[in-house]
Amino acid sequence: MTERFDDLPAMRQLGDELREAGLRERTSSPPRRRSVPRWVLGAGIAALLAGGAATAATLLSTGDPESEPVGKAARYRPDSAVPTIVVTANDSAHRRWGVAVYRARSGLDCAVAGQVEGSRLGVVRSGRFHPYAAQVSGPCADLGRHPTVYDARYFAEQDRTLVYGRVRLPARTALLTVGGEHHLAKVGHGGAFLFLFEGRIRLTGVALTSR
Numbered sequence: 001m002t003e004r005f006d007d008l009p010a011m012r013q014l015g016d017e018l019r020e021a022g023l024r025e026r027t028s029s030p031p032r033r034r035s036v037p038r039w040v041l042g043a044g045i046a047a048l049l050a051g052g053a054a055t056a057a058t059l060l061s062t063g064d065p066e067s068e069p070v071g072k073a074a075r076y077r078p079d080s081a082v083p084t085i086v087v088t089a090n091d092s093a094h095r096r097w098g099v100a101v102y103r104a105r106s107g108l109d110c111a112v113a114g115q116v117e118g119s120r121l122g123v124v125r126s127g128r129f130h131p132y133a134a135q136v137s138g139p140c141a142d143l144g145r146h147p148t149v150y151d152a153r154y155f156a157e158q159d160r161t162l163v164y165g166r167v168r169l170p171a172r173t174a175l176l177t178v179g180g181e182h183h184l185a186k187v188g189h190g191g192a193f194l195f196l197f198e199g200r201i202r203l204t205g206v207a208l209t210s211r
Contacts, residue, residue: 076110076137078102083112085121087188089196091160095124099164101190104140111192112138113153113164125157143168143191150193150208154200161201166191167210177207 083100090096096116104110114121114132122131141149143166150165167174167187174193176183178201185193187210 076104076106076108076140077135078104078110078137082134083121084189085116085119086190087164087192087194088116089194091158091196091198093158095158095160097160097162097194097196099162099188099192099194101166101192104137106140107142108140109143109149109166109190110138110140111149111151111164111166111190112136113162113194115155115158123155139165141166147171148174148208148210152201152203152206159199161197161199163195163197163201163203163206163208165193165208167193171210173211175209175211177209179205 083102085098085100088096088098097113098116098121099111099113100121102110102112112121112132115124115129117129117131120131122129124130139149139151143149147168148165150163152161152163154161163176163178165174169187169191171191172187174185174187174195176185176195183195185195187193191210
């Protein structure tokens, strides 16, 4: 969370000192120069700098890493390479979501999705960003044998559902059918795609193809 700084007391004191000095110069004979104490100037400058930093800083604070769900097979976890974010989308609240692709220890083609903070994926809870731990995994398949792999994840606090995964290249689009409605998404690096929905979307009755 961005810490807010109250710069008004220091600025008021600085203004009073400057006005007092100016008044003495106009009314006194001979004019006397009153220097403003260094600590006042320092406090004013520090308050300005702090206020500017507080206004410009928009990053969320970082929480503890998200751990791997219990019971997830180790063969679906990433190998030594860090998953790379290749597809992103913004929702109506200006939150950024993304999909990263990786190769599992078993050689399968996988994807993982979440909220984006810088170059990391994770989830925001109570205003804090929790990056995924290195072992967090997602849906996997051998795209040499299967044309698609996908999953859905619901983020309750943001009330958003991500339907995401990968398709076999050289497909250029992913076609998702939900409740008889068709949705198209462009395919990114590694065949990754992302559909972002408001509310909860279940995979029952969902079909995914590529073309």
